[in-house]
Amino acid sequence: MKIILTGATGVLGSHIMYEILELFINKKIEGKLFIIARNKGKNSALDRINELLSSNYTPKIIKDKGITKLHEYIEIIDTDLAVIQDTFSSQIKDAYFIHSAGYVNLSTDEEQREKIFDENTKITKSLFNLFHPFIKKFIYISTAFSSGERKGLIDNDFHNLDFIPEHRNAYENAKFHSENFVVKQCKSLGLPYQILRPSVIGGKMLGKESNYFISKYMVFYLLAKFFHFTAQRKNEQENVRFIINEKTGLNIIPVDYVAKVIVNTFEREDIQQLNIVNDKSFNIVKGLQLIMKEVGYTNFTLIQSSLDFKYKNTIEKLYYESIGKHLKPYLVTEANEYDTTLLNSILEIPKLDQVAFTNMIRYARLNNFKDINV
Template sequence: MNIILTGATGTLGSQILFSLLESRWETLEKIYLIVRKKKRVSEHIRIMTMLDSDSAPAFIRENRNELTDKIAVVDAQYLLRPDIFLQKGTRYYFIHSAGFVNLSVNPETKPEIFKENLTLTQDIFRVYKDYLAKFIYISTAFSIGKLDGLLDNNYIEKEQSEYRNFYEASKHAAEKYLVKAGQEANIPIQILRPSVLGGNIMDSPSFFISKYMVFYLFAKFFYKRPTSEFVRIQANHDSKLNIIPTDYAAKVVAKVFDTDVTQLNIVNSKGTNIFTGIAKILETVNFKNFKLTQELMDTASDFESTLEQFYYETIGVHLTPYLTAKPYEWDTALLESILPIPKYNLEDYLVATVEFAKNNGFRNQRW
């Protein structure tokens, strides 16, 4: 088996790489990692640094030399030149995990977001078409936009009316393009959609995540802020925060990518109540002067403090559409049949993940 993986140094991509190396050890012939150079650090050194890090699973560190024989690191400048590093006549599983996560609603950001998430995906599929055994696209469980109720795995045929941001819209557009293009080229397409990613729950180190995003940014924003300033946080009391541990999501990808599953939401079967979750996050970072409310705040005259205004002008712009969303949940029957979701206390997990991030100064991994 030969695999191509993009995003191998990313939050989910790195864990997918670890899971593939461990679970597909015997059948894996070669895995091609398409990686960007970072400043003066080569793509090869970035991958080796990641494999040698304390955050890598024990299996990876203990079998590093043997594993590196199965890895080919490719400079990302050759992403659209597969003829340079792939062999004609060989068929590859392409797992496209790289993506541009930007929740901005500023119209000026739309071209860049669509270029990174849609146009690049289209270009990749076109140039790799003759090499593919299958194309696996890592999307997001929120690509369907503003819906409520119980969601199943089929987003492609669902009617959609409104997206919360250009990120959701671009990912959904990429999904639709791939399904149509795959049918025309007779190439199997698989769409995998993880929910909000949190720290490890199955692997060591516990609660580790390589990059702090989404609810972590919320925690980081209020960490060490002066509690003398009062902040009201708008949220829908009936909504839930759905977090899936990154190591679990990666294991699902590694387990399902060569099956006949066509669409799969990798989400938690349960969610943490928004009001409870926000309160737990803020208490963990020791921010106490807040109030959770369902009241709308639309104008500057509504702000009760400078900090409150700053919140709504920065991360609040991106997060409020999710915090105020109508309640919805996902049907996880198919997911559970592939790999049962670990059982753990959601609130304890949320506190532990934020505590882990706080203890590490909310610093992302440098590889």
């Protein structure tokens, strides 16, 4: 079995790499994992991958195997995705291509739009056009939010809708555009494909190793990070008003669960689209209350109307002119849920209750919200 993976140094991609290696080891598969990665500063692609294979957060089964043995399964293609060229077509023939690399940026700033599009859609198109003659299947890791603002029950099919999705930002739009490209091209070529869509990714929850670990803090973690450091810096907490829809929720799914589903699914011919999501979104009011309690910022108010909204203090202004303006569309969106019947049949969805959600935030707080940059 041959698998090509992009994004192996990223939040989700690293866990996909672990799951693939565990699959090879446990099932005694004669497999080869081709990892497309680039150097970062003084660290080569090899250095970066070796760090992921030997760190204190590496799964025990992987770490115990040892670097030397693990590299019998791995071949690193050291290059930037934006400039990759074909020098390996014979090696990768009939490989599964899992494209996990992406640029997660929820910015609503217009000047960011082109960069977000290039880092997601333009690179996806280039990779597909370069690799499709040699591979047996293209698996694209998108986002459950690529369908835009939706209410009610959302199923797995985003490409036979009777309406045009309204996206909240350039990231959602770029991922949806990439999906459309992959679906259209694969259908015209007769190439099997999958679109797999995680929702908001949270810390690990499966097993007993490194519970709640995540290598980079994004989305809801960023809100917690902002108010954690604000609470530490300010003696007197200024009141911050959150504009929210009290009925909406935040759909969070553990990173290790997403990776396991991807590796359990990529060979299946009967699945072309799958949302990898929680069967129940976490209510936004309860989520905000738990976050603020955990980080120690207690002076806040929840409001529903944003008419004539003017900043009342410095902290409110700082919040809404930084991460607040990018998160606001998700706090005021319509309530929805996902049909998880198919997903739950693949791997039981872990329950994200108040204790687990608090533990995710607590883990981040205790680690000072410090990202691990490999």
